[in-house]
Amino acid sequence: MFIYADNASTTKMSPSAIEAMLPYFDRSYGNPSSLHNLGQEAMEDLVKARERIAQCLGCHSKEVYFTSGGSESDNQAIISAARIGSKCNKRHIISAVFEHHAVLNTLNKLKLDGFEIELLPVGETGRISPQQVEDAIRQDTCLVTIMYANNEIGSIQPVGDIGRICREKSIFFHTDAVQAAGHIPIDFNKQYIDMLSLSAHKFHGPKGIGALIVKQGIPLVNLIEGGAQERGRRGGTENVPAIMGMAAALEESCKHMKENSWKISEKRDRLIEALAQIPHSVLNGDRFERLPGNINFCFEGIEGESLLLLLDAKGICASSGSACASGALDPSHVLLALGRQQEIAQGALRLSLSADNTIEEIEYMVKTIPQVINDLRSRSSRWEDKMSGKVPFYL
Amino acid sequence: MANKAMIAMSGGVDSGVAALLLKNSGFDCIGATMKLYDHPNGESGNGKTCCSLEDIEDARSVAIKVGIPFYAFNYMEEFKREVMERFVSSYENGETPNPCIDCNKYLKFDALFRRAEELGCDFFVTGHYARIERDEESGRYLLKKGLDEKKDQSYVLYSMTQHQLAHTLFPLGELRKERVREIAESYGLSNARKQESQDICFVPDGDYAQFIEVYTNRTSPPGFFKDTDGNVLGEHKGIIRYTVGQRKGLGLSLTKPGYVCEKRISDNSIIVGDESQLLVKALVADNINLISVEKLITPIRAKARTRYNQQEQWATIMPTEENKLLIQFDSPQKAVAQGQAVVLYDGDTVIGGGRITKDIWRAT
Numbered sequence: 001m002f003i004y005a006d007n008a009s010t011t012k013m014s015p016s017a018i019e020a021m022l023p024y025f026d027r028s029y030g031n032p033s034s035l036h037n038l039g040q041e042a043m044e045d046l047v048k049a050r051e052r053i054a055q056c057l058g059c060h061s062k063e064v065y066f067t068s069g070g071s072e073s074d075n076q077a078i079i080s081a082a083r084i085g086s087k088c089n090k091r092h093i094i095s096a097v098f099e100h101h102a103v104l105n106t107l108n109k110l111k112l113d114g115f116e117i118e119l120l121p122v123g124e125t126g127r128i129s130p131q132q133v134e135d136a137i138r139q140d141t142c143l144v145t146i147m148y149a150n151n152e153i154g155s156i157q158p159v160g161d162i163g164r165i166c167r168e169k170s171i172f173f174h175t176d177a178v179q180a181a182g183h184i185p186i187d188f189n190k191q192y193i194d195m196l197s198l199s200a201h202k203f204h205g206p207k208g209i210g211a212l213i214v215k216q217g218i219p220l221v222n223l224i225e226g227g228a229q230e231r232g233r234r235g236g237t238e239n240v241p242a243i244m245g246m247a248a249a250l251e252e253s254c255k256h257m258k259e260n261s262w263k264i265s266e267k268r269d270r271l272i273e274a275l276a277q278i279p280h281s282v283l284n285g286d287r288f289e290r291l292p293g294n295i296n297f298c299f300e301g302i303e304g305e306s307l308l309l310l311l312d313a314k315g316i317c318a319s320s321g322s323a324c325a326s327g328a329l330d331p332s333h334v335l336l337a338l339g340r341q342q343e344i345a346q347g348a349l350r351l352s353l354s355a356d357n358t359i360e361e362i363e364y365m366v367k368t369i370p371q372v373i374n375d376l377r378s379r380s381s382r383w384e385d386k387m388s389g390k391v392p393f394y395l
Numbered sequence: 396m397a398n399k400a401m402i403a404m405s406g407g408v409d410s411g412v413a414a415l416l417l418k419n420s421g422f423d424c425i426g427a428t429m430k431l432y433d434h435p436n437g438e439s440g441n442g443k444t445c446c447s448l449e450d451i452e453d454a455r456s457v458a459i460k461v462g463i464p465f466y467a468f469n470y471m472e473e474f475k476r477e478v479m480e481r482f483v484s485s486y487e488n489g490e491t492p493n494p495c496i497d498c499n500k501y502l503k504f505d506a507l508f509r510r511a512e513e514l515g516c517d518f519f520v521t522g523h524y525a526r527i528e529r530d531e532e533s534g535r536y537l538l539k540k541g542l543d544e545k546k547d548q549s550y551v552l553y554s555m556t557q558h559q560l561a562h563t564l565f566p567l568g569e570l571r572k573e574r575v576r577e578i579a580e581s582y583g584l585s586n587a588r589k590q591e592s593q594d595i596c597f598v599p600d601g602d603y604a605q606f607i608e609v610y611t612n613r614t615s616p617p618g619f620f621k622d623t624d625g626n627v628l629g630e631h632k633g634i635i636r637y638t639v640g641q642r643k644g645l646g647l648s649l650t651k652p653g654y655v656c657e658k659r660i661s662d663n664s665i666i667v668g669d670e671s672q673l674l675v676k677a678l679v680a681d682n683i684n685l686i687s688v689e690k691l692i693t694p695i696r697a698k699a700r701t702r703y704n705q706q707e708q709w710a711t712i713m714p715t716e717e718n719k720l721l722i723q724f725d726s727p728q729k730a731v732a733q734g735q736a737v738v739l740y741d742g743d744t745v746i747g748g749g750r751i752t753k754d755i756w757r758a759t
Contacts, residue, residue, distance in 0.1 A: 305468050306513040328430035328451075328467035342472060379513050 003361045006317045007202075007293055008151055008179060008352035013245070014204040020248035021206065024241035032238050033227065042240050049247035056254045057196070058187035059213050065220065065230045066243055069210035070178035071102035072223065073197030076212055076234075077174045078106045078145060080221040081195070082115060084172070085142020091115045092141045094133060097337040098122050099147055100176055104333075107145075120146075122337050125286035126155035134165050143172045148180035148196075152334040152350060153285030154294025156184065163192030172218070178202055178210075182253030183291060184261065188213055200242065204354075205249030209242035260355045265292040267353055267362045274366040278373055280386075280395045284335060284348070293353035298340060299373055300395045301383035302347035305329055310372045311349075316365060320348045344394050397423040400518040400564065401511035403503055404428050404458060404465070406450030409522030409567055411457040411584045412575045416566040417520055418461055425514070426458035426465040429507055431474040431498075432597050457584050470506050477501035479597060483607050486635050487615075489658035490734025493551075493703075494595055500554040508559060518564050525549045526568035526743075527560050530687070536560035538686050538745040543571040550703050553738045553748030554684045604636040618663035620647060623656070623672055623759075631665050634658050640673060640730030654730075656757070674727035674758035680737045680749030681719045687746050691720070697739040697746055699724070701731050707740050720749060727758040 004012065024045075030038030032046050047061070054061040067073045078093075085091060095107055097119045107117045120132050128146055137144070144166050149156045159175055166173035174195040177186060182203025188196060195218070199210040214220060226235015253260075272283060272295055280300040299307070304320035305328075311318050320329050335345035351365070377383040385391040400422040402414040418424050428451050451467050458465035478497045485492035503521065511519045524541030525548050536557055540547040555563070567575055598606045608614055615633030622628055629647045631637065637645070641655040645667065654673045657666040678701075685691065691714040698707035699722055709725040722737060731751060738748035 303510070303513070305466070306510060309466065309514055328428075328469040330469055331472070376513055381509065 001364050002315045004317045005351040006319045007354040009319055010201045011204045014249055014252055016252055017205050017245040017249040021241040021245040024244055049243050052247045052251055056250045058189050063213050065212045065233055067210050067212050068208055070197050070199035073210050073212035074102040074176050075106050076223050077195040081143035081172045082110050083221045090140045090142035092138050094118050094136045094144045096120045096128050096146055098150055098334040103176055126150055126153045126338055127286055128157050130158050130161035130165055133162050137169055141171050145174040148175045148177035149291050151179045153296045154291035155286045156289040160191040167192040182250055200246035203249050203253040206242045206245040209239055209246050261292045264353050268295055270362055271295050278370050280393055282395050295351040297349050298344045299347045301377050301380055304346055304348050314368050319350050341394055397421055398517045399423045400520050401516040402426050402520040404454040406453030408579045412578050413520055413522040413566045414461045424463040426463050428454045428467045429470045430467050470502055473506050483610050485734050486607055489660040491732035492734045493736055496551050496736055499551055504559050518562055520564045522567055523548045523565050524567050525552055525565050539743045541568050546572050549745050550700055550738050553745055607635050620667050621664045623668050637665055639732035672759050673729050675731040675755050676727045676758045677723040677756040679721050679752045679754035681752050683718050683720055683749040685747035687744050697741055700738045
């Protein structure tokens, strides 16, 4: 059996997204900036794609900027807001400890330029409360950036409420919606979002393409200088095939969002119930405000890396913390932020489902994962020490 | 089913060839590298140490060339706790630590070894130049020197247990370094000409004193150089800046060459003497690990090595209290440093070894 349960890392492309890309490789391959007909055809489709994407997100097509993906979008959004802030001497930025590294490392860089970065702690279930944001806002706050849903533990944040608070105080609000777009409803305008990042390969689109949605009137800072593409805010010939793939994938995801969400979360709950039966385990993240496909557990006495390799040998693709540059797994900053001990955080398992996962696959995982964990524990000296009472249990 | 083996890969030639040899003799292999630390300012880039990000990439590309799956595992916590902390506190206690031995003991042959077991591997494989044999008579696994005397690494492996030896393979033990290079080159392993690691990996620039001061956020206080009679000879710049046996860079004007003989933490002084005062006739070692014998009850004759690249010296070994040995040299030895390992040999075979304690008897 082969089971792909790592959809928060990346997804399999949908056939319709692949189909949508193909004409732009060898038939409508013109450069949208060219004056000739071939180029203009591509330009027309590009304009339409922008509109289709805007429709899915409740924004205006003029507010859609294509980027290379979530990380670039996060970088550009934060740097742009910081630039505007520094012009009026506002150098305080509010974010959260469990953000993606694309956000955290950009903020770290700004620290060197004299910005004060305030990272809000997250509660036990991995949520930020609107009150926390409101309390943290100061006269010199120029940006609040809080993710829509966490990539590791799947907890969904009260984005609309945070947006309203920021709008009332005229502070820019950016949200990294990489895990949310195409999976849960987003309404850019109604949720008072000023900037939003998304990435196509998380919703069955191609890799290397994403978008930054920016409320009209906010001047972006260019990360890539060049031609007048993206209304002068990102140079470089547009990746037309990828943009077409993204538009098709997002449309498809949004069209089936309700039924998929229902179907997937049913499977998620089955897995959560089953894995919670494993002794000395804990579910990470919020039980209810949770992405439909996300399951994240810590198992005491287990090393996540071994668990992943043994599951891989049984045909299950899963993941743990976020991989670092070397490909080794770093202990997850998200789990540490929830207050998990280092040792416990090392024994994490994230399963992320898509609509492709079948009931049979779920039942296979329900059967196999506890076996593998038992097996690993029986060979672990750390577990032995805990069972014999030499070392206490945390969970 | 083929035996399964995990090869500890550093990105260097030796572990690459070890992987190749195992694969070619039909083992089901996986390659693994330990991520041990992050360089504070990105990469050092001198390429002389192991386990940097670049080395992990080298190891990965060697594994791909050999055709085996490869994984990098994160052991930064363990490395900090078991190797860096020990290194720093040992230095601060006036000792001369050997972090590579600790890394073998606590990381390679413990954390990674256990990982191999967890993943169902029958054998754990490294590119060390040493051999493992089973003594039919006693049933014990023996650790022996590598056949290439110049490259022999048995000294840093003395803490291996019987269980570890039973499940470890050293494919390079019978080979000479030149042959290993030839094999590497003939298979086009991309790093075949790479410089070998020399420095302590987490101190890439070799400035231990600065590393320790940054790590602990404390400066090592200045104190006095003294002669063996306790007369003050001058002022030193902090005890961690000097090594036993050191002659250059003391900044003393003496009538004859002076050597660091001892670092005395009790009064923060450094004892400087002439060459003869450096000589040690006996020492006590603790943290003993015995390999070829289960225990020592009566005194034995053996050859001892107190530094990595030293010729072994004849000595009489006497068991004293539990887990301690008294080692008396036939002829006095230079620059014996507390904190270093002493390893005992019977010909090519490692009897065992331990850590040199502060109990050192000088010849004069």
